[in-house]
Every structure is written in structure tokens, then in C-alpha cells.
Amino acid sequence: MAAAITSREQDYSQWYNDLILKGGLADYSAVRGCMVIKPYGFALWENMRDQLDRMFKETGHVNAYFPLFIPKSFLSKEAAHVEGFAKECAVVTHYRLKNDPNGGGVVVDPEAKLEEELIVRPTSETIIWNTYKDWIQSYRDLPILVNQWANVVRWEMRTRLFLRTAEFLWQEGHTAHATAQEAVEETRKMLDVYAQFAEEWMAVPVIKGVKTANERFAGAEDTYCIEALMQDGKALQAGTSHFLGQNFAKAFDVKFSNKENELEYVWATSWGVSTRLIGGLVMAHSDDQGLILPPKIAPLQVVIVPIHKGEEQLNAITEKVNVLMSELKALGVRVKYDNSDNARPGWKFAEHELKGVPVRIAIGGRDLENGTAEVARRDEKTKATLSMDGLAQHIHQLLSDIQQNMFNKAKAYRDSHITKVDTWEEFVEALETKGGFVSAHWDGTAETEEEIKTKTKATIRCIPLNNEQEEGKCVLTGKPSKERVLFALAY
């Protein structure tokens, strides 16, 4: 299979699709807007999920599971929330099919209409807060620190593999607290967890910030986010953490008795990351040869390819490889010996590059004589011939170097694509020619934000946390501003 990948320069969108499809991460399905996550893609997701899950547990959270279906009436209890999601909800209206009396398969049984329609969850705040009402009486029941791993459905008009699909996998944390301060601390803590995960595990640098009112989650008081930058200069919201105030407690009447035996509404947070992270991972690192996966979450970290003349030599190579494999496995390295006979070495090299395996080791006749192996790293596409002595330890270190190098490269790109501008002309030029984040003063009004979006398609990605306070003038209106915000075109 000659898997020619469209170059980034030629067509960035097609390049992305090619990587996902030909890299074996996912396929389109027979259902509009829904994808099949293939084993290789799912293995990647499992590695991400498992690490996130460990981090949630370390910060005191426990997992639970709530229903896929939400009674329609629940969704309308919080006004902003319903407005935010109403336009993209799948609705279950019937519970039975029957044979078509006119032939031609099955039809919906009109007699099996539900009394109250069920909504396929677009997010679970409502069903969870309806449940928390029963769980919470006293301050002694708080905090509740629950996470759930689930699928959700948002009926998107235009979908893209991993980045925006009608159904996607995610985790959603939903916590309940006695005080606003504690809930805000939780919101910020989970934002830090996301940032740490993105940077240390995905090797994707992110900017932590807070969303403007326009970009805020429907039903939240404050939405915090991590924003990443893709290689085409567009930003990607990689994770969000919301301080929900008492909005859902009030909507679902969730009160607790404090130490003074007074009834108070509970304070809430919610936070989530999804399979969208995979899209971001792909677009942050990969090149025209294929995927480049960071070692910490790559399904396969090392692949070993034998290059042999005759079966006898193959056996000799295999003997060496078996020793190396067990040494690598002892160091916790995910390694595969690709000794299949249906492809020659060159084909295998290209295939593993396409799939983004961080390290490739080739061992041939010359290596047998010299006691060496050829080690190729995917991130820099360099090769080196190294001694077999101490090779496993070297590879172990190399994986760590690759992880760091990938982060450094992505960070250098990101940092060089944050442009400070002070005039409208500079603002427009930076967006059009360079892309990336544009750091500019903004007068703080939703109207100005909207107008800038209409004129340039750029949105305010976030107001960075710990933002430098600086007097300036709004790049559009010239009105006074106290700090810069980050604009960008976004996914």
C-alpha cells in the first residue's frame, strides 16, 4: 500500500485527514458525523485516559457513572445551559420498533411514544445535579469529587475526525463544595492537572487562561481553559474547567446545612477533556511523513526491524533481538519485533514512520559482525549506528530525550507565534500572514469582541492567568484597557 500523504503545504486539512486515516487512528462510519476509533487510535486514547485517571485519583477524585439519557425537563432547568445546548441535542422519542405492515423492514411503532422525551447527554450537569440533591444534606457530605468517563453526543453540523464529531469520548468531573473559594480552587487545580498532562505527557505546550463571557460554558460563572497552538497557526481549546457558582444548585435545589445549621446552596465545578486531544496531538507534532507520537503515550515506543539474507541470518538476528527485547521490557518500554515476512525493510520503515513510532531499531548482517544496531528517531528523522552494549539503557534514555525534544520544538514554535500588536493594522496583518496567537489590548466589551470576530474570524482564546497588567488602548476601539488578551483563529 503506497500511502501517499498530502503535504501540509498543499492542503493542511487533507494532510490531517490522511494522517488519521492512513495512520490507522480512526475511520469514518456509516453514521453521519460519527467515527470508528481503530485499535491503534484507541490504544493511544487508553494511554492518555489511564494517565489522566491516575492524576484524578491522586487529586482525590473517584469515578462513577450516570445515565446516557436525560429527561428533557432537566435540561431546561438552568436557562443559560439549555440555550447553550438546545440546538445540538439528539432526542429519543420512542422506545419500540415494529415490522413495517407495508413490508420493507422495521418502522418506529407510533404507539410506543415516550411520555417525556429523553435527551442523549451533551454533558451531564443536569442529571448529576439532580442526583446530588439526594446525596447532599450536610456540610459533612461535602465535597463530592466525582469524575465519569463517558461518551456524549452533540449534533454538530460540520464534523472533523477527532476535532469535532457528533459522538465523542471524554471525562467530565463534577464536584460539589461548601464554599465558593473551595470550588474556585478545585477549578484551578484541575486546570493545572490538564496543563501538566498536556505538557508532560502529550508534549503540547498550553496557555492557561480564562474565557471571556462570550466564550464561557453555558451555565458557568467562569470558564478556564488550556489553549494549544497547531502547526497551521490555529488555536485549539484542549481542555476546560468551569466554576459553576451556585447555578446548578439553585436550578436543582441542592442545599446543605452548614456548621451553624443554616441552609446554603452548594458550589459547583465541572471540567473535561475529550478525544479531541488526539486531534490536537496530531496537529501539534506530525509531519509530511506521518504521525509523530510522544513516547509517553505512544502505543508502541520502539519497533525492531531485522534486515537479513537467508533464514540462518534471520535466526541469528532474532537471537540478539530477543535479548534486547527482554532488556527493554524490563525497563518498561513498549516494544515490538516486526519480523513479518510480507514486507521488506524499506516498506516497514515507511509504515512505522507513518504511524509515528518514536524509535526504530534496525539490525542486519553488518550489525551482527560489528555488534551494533541502527537506531532511528522519528522526531528528528536521524539515524545512528550504536553498539549493542548498553543499548537498552540508551534507548530508554533516548525515549525520554525525544519526549523533551518534542515539547521543546512545539514550545519554540508556539512562543515564536505569540505576536504583540498595538494597532489594528498590525493586528490584521499578524492574523493574516503569521497566524498564531495575537496579544492585544481589548476594551472588555462583548460588542468589540463580536466585531473583531466578524471582521477577522479571530476570537479571544483566553485572558492568560497571571497576566501582566499594563495600560493600553483597545486595538479596535482605542478605549482604555488594563491588560492584553490572546486572539487567534481557532478550531
Place this chain on the structure above:
RNA sequence: CGGGAGGUAGUUCAGCCCGGUAGAAUACCUGGUUUGGGACCAGGGGGUCGCAGGUUCGAAUCCUGUCCUCCCGACCA
């Protein structure tokens, strides 16, 4: 949801305008030779032409509907 393009072998595509036994490359299977960057020879298997109707003696080809995908736009944690 609007505009444009597309759906034929596992994959990439030709055939369609002008209706008449469904093709190529590659992948796959068998045997052999090979193996340091996508091998070669010989033989072989594989497609209700997205799906459903219609026109016709006859439809991959013409007509209608419908589903899925891509690109652009509107929308959008």
C-alpha cells in the same frame, strides 16, 4: 443547514457524456528468487458499481429519491 465535489475490487482510480458480458494499478493467496529506505518472476482468487425506486428488450452509465464523505460558508465548550 446552504453552495460545490465525490461514492465502481481491501486501497487509489478509469469506464458514465454517447446504455449492450465490469477494468487497471496496488494489496491479497500459492510457489520460487529476494531483503541496509516502500523487491521481482509465474500462477490465482476477489466487485449485488453506496442504497431504493423508475425509464428500457437491456442500466455502473439516463431519471427521481435517499444515505455517507470531502471542500467552502453559516453554526458551535
